[in-house]
Amino acid sequence: DAGITQSPRYKITETGRQVTLMCHQTWSHSYMFWYRQDLGHGLRLIYYSAAADITDKGEVSDGYVVSRSKTENFPLTLESATRSQTSVYFCASRTQGSMGNEQFFGPGTRLTVL
Amino acid sequence: AQKITQTQPGMFVQEKEAVTLDCTYDTSDPSYGLFWYKQPSSGEMIFLIYQGSYDQQNATEGRYSLNFQKARKSANLVISASQLGDSAMYFCAMNPNDYKLSFGAGTTVTVRA
Numbered sequence: 001d002a003g004i005t006q007s008p009r010y011k012i013t014e015t016g017r018q019v020t021l022m023c024h025q026t027w028s029h030s031y032m033f034w035y036r037q038d039l040g041h042g043l044r045l046i047y048y049s050a051a052a053d054i055t056d057k058g059e060v061s062d063g064y065v066v067s068r069s070k071t072e073n074f075p076l077t078l079e080s081a082t083r084s085q086t087s088v089y090f091c092a093s094r095t096q097g098s099m100g101n102e103q104f105f106g107p108g109t110r111l112t113v114l
Numbered sequence: 115a116q117k118i119t120q121t122q123p124g125m126f127v128q129e130k131e132a133v134t135l136d137c138t139y140d141t142s143d144p145s146y147g148l149f150w151y152k153q154p155s156s157g158e159m160i161f162l163i164y165q166g167s168y169d170q171q172n173a174t175e176g177r178y179s180l181n182f183q184k185a186r187k188s189a190n191l192v193i194s195a196s197q198l199g200d201s202a203m204y205f206c207a208m209n210p211n212d213y214k215l216s217f218g219a220g221t222t223v224t225v226r227a
Contacts, residue, residue, distance in 0.1 A: 031213050033214070033215075035217075040219055042118075042120075042205055042217035042218050042219045042220050043159075043205065043207075043215075043217040044217070045214055045215070048213070048214055050213070059216075088157070090159065092159075094213065096213075099145070099146075099147045099166065099209060099211065099212075099213075100147050100164045100166055102161040102164065103161075103215060104161075105158065105159035107157065107158055108157050108158070
């Protein structure tokens, strides 16, 4: 299906485990983003990528790692999950060009760290 | 760092009435973009409207309009003729001359029949 998908949609893990959240988009958008959503904070940027093999940290990157070997995929890895990383994670993508081009969001992944 | 402030955690509005959601921002960049997104209870993020800092006119998209006051650094969203389906969380966001978005904390709107 065309669009932006995330998997898994729900994940429960334990403190200290490694977790990878997947994001896939079919539009060949250059830019991809990972956000986390917590009550009272809106969405906060974790990492972003301007193109394959180009990534950069966002506002809340500690404890997270990303990679982007292919334009369409942008996985987010929690190297050693902590309870504070319990959140809803959104992936997004957009084209280059006008600053006004919207970001398209995936459906989100709800992660619980016990 | 860019800062977006939404001072209204929650609002109630009567069906068919208009509602204004406040958003103020802080940036030193002369070129920036302002966005509003809607998040219904199902959780997806839906783009509503965009305003560029150099746009002379306020943006409008159907029942949504953006009241842009550049000198006051405010970008309020106006929803006219509210419908029950407008009940959702609304986020104001800004990208200061790049592609990254900074979001406000959001405002929950509940439309009453």
